[in-house]
Amino acid sequence: MVGSKKKVDDEKMSPDPKIRKITKLEKSRKNAKKIIAIDMGGTYIRIAVLKKRKVLEYWKEKTPKTSFGIKSRLLELIDGFMSDEIKGIAVASPGPLKGGTIKNPPNLPLRNYNLKAELQNKFKVPVVVKNDADCVAFAELKMGCKRRNFILLTLGTGIGGGIVMNGQLYRGEGYAGELGHIILDNGKDFESLAASKRLEEVTTKAFGKSKMFCELMKMKNPKAKRILEEFTEYYGQGIASLIHCFDPEVIILAGGVREAGKRFLNMIRKHSQKYFELPKKTPIRWSKLKYPGIMGASLYLE
Numbered sequence: 001m002v003g004s005k006k007k008v009d010d011e012k013m014s015p016d017p018k019i020r021k022i023t024k025l026e027k028s029r030k031n032a033k034k035i036i037a038i039d040m041g042g043t044y045i046r047i048a049v050l051k052k053r054k055v056l057e058y059w060k061e062k063t064p065k066t067s068f069g070i071k072s073r074l075l076e077l078i079d080g081f082m083s084d085e086i087k088g089i090a091v092a093s094p095g096p097l098k099g100g101t102i103k104n105p106p107n108l109p110l111r112n113y114n115l116k117a118e119l120q121n122k123f124k125v126p127v128v129v130k131n132d133a134d135c136v137a138f139a140e141l142k143m144g145c146k147r148r149n150f151i152l153l154t155l156g157t158g159i160g161g162g163i164v165m166n167g168q169l170y171r172g173e174g175y176a177g178e179l180g181h182i183i184l185d186n187g188k189d190f191e192s193l194a195a196s197k198r199l200e201e202v203t204t205k206a207f208g209k210s211k212m213f214c215e216l217m218k219m220k221n222p223k224a225k226r227i228l229e230e231f232t233e234y235y236g237q238g239i240a241s242l243i244h245c246f247d248p249e250v251i252i253l254a255g256g257v258r259e260a261g262k263r264f265l266n267m268i269r270k271h272s273q274k275y276f277e278l279p280k281k282t283p284i285r286w287s288k289l290k291y292p293g294i295m296g297a298s299l300y301l302e
Contacts (some may be wrong), residue, residue: 003184031301032087034302036078039092039132039293040070042107042157043195043256047077048294049086055291063142066110075122088126089119090297092135093157096175100129103167107158107197128300133177134169135296136254136287141169142299144289147249151242155181156258159191159238163246184237194234196256202227213260228267236271243272243282254287 039046041063049057059077064070093115093199094105100116103173103269104109119127130138137152152162160283161179163170170176180191192198196212203211206223213231239251253265269284276282289295 003214008028008275011064019078033084034085035083035088035090035297035298036060036086037090037294038078039135039291039297040074040108041132041293042094044104045074045077046291046294047081047290049081050294053295058291066242067111067113068106071113071118072109073243074274076125077116078119078293082123086123087124088301089118089126089302090124090299091115091127091129092094092132092293092297093129094160095133095178097129097131097232098174100127102129104281105158108193115193124275126301130297130300131160131162131177132293133160133162133179134171135159135162135300136224136289136292137164137252138299139289139292139295140164140252140254140287141167142293143295144287145250145252145285147246149246150248150250150252151179151246152252152254153239153242154293155195155235156257157195157197159195159270161242165246177282179238182238184192184234184241190234190238194231194238199227199231199276202230213264217260217264218229232264232267233272235268235271237275239272240275240285243250244277247278251282252287254292258286279300285297 034049036053043062044288045063046060048055056174064073093102094108096103101112102110104111109110116127133152133154137156140150140152145219147165148167149165154160159180161177163177180195181189184190184193199213200210201273206227216228218232243251265284273281274282
């Protein structure tokens with residue numbers, strides 16, 4: 001009896017469908033074509049249902065401030081979009097990550113959280129959890145700039161990076177691409193000097209409330225001008241440093257900062273060029289993709 005029970009248990013637990021008995025849930029999803037994709041940011045959670053690289057449904061809301069709040073709300077959101085038509089779940093998450101576990105992202109209160117295992121256990125579908133900047137870079141590689149060598153920077157609550165070399169995402173030993181943590185000034189890193197998290201602090205001090213770059217660009221105010229010059233100077237330094245390291249075909253900038261427009265991008269270009277030492281001018285461009293994190297994450301389940 002013990003032996004036969006163990007055999008049944010093995011059949012239930014085996015990942016091989018030839019050995020394991022196919023569940024009713026799996027049968028109902030045999031022809032599923034849709035993907036739930038999530039872009040987890042420090043400011044917003046975005047979730048969508050996609051089919052054949054097209055967004056069918058989309059939802060965006062503020063990211064909860066606590067670990068419990070993020071975990072519980074994420075499960076609620078996914079549950080609300082789940083159906084028999086869903087073949088898998090793809091998550092773009094701030095790093096560092098390892099094997100589906102969110103280690104210690106600076107802009108989310110999650111520590112050693114095995115998100116992949118939790119989602120697989122609850123929803124019984126394949127799950128991928130990837131670095132958010134890598135997802136954006138992957139989307140650019142497949143659907144955007146389509147270059148073989150480029151650097152992708154996500155400029156938001158933090159600063160993330162994706163490195164594409166010879167048509168492949170470069171991850172080193174698993175943690176490469178944390179470009180927001182290159183050191184720029186007196187021991188301070190790129191992210192701590194130039195991310196929107198610091199912009200909120202600086203503008204609140206200057207104007208009594210936080211302002212975004214797109215708002216500062218519209219202001220004819222010496223304080224606004226000084227803040228814009230300071231931040232674009234840091235962007236210029238960081239981007240020039242990356243260009244010297246990798247000599248990419250192009251630098252692609254993504255994230256909420258895109259809303260600041262072409263004039264803001266030209267300020268970044270101007271400050272970057274001051275530091276160029278290579279005998280060439282590397283293009284710096286905004287990403288043209290609408291939902292790059294969501295799109296990139298979903299591509300891992302195609």
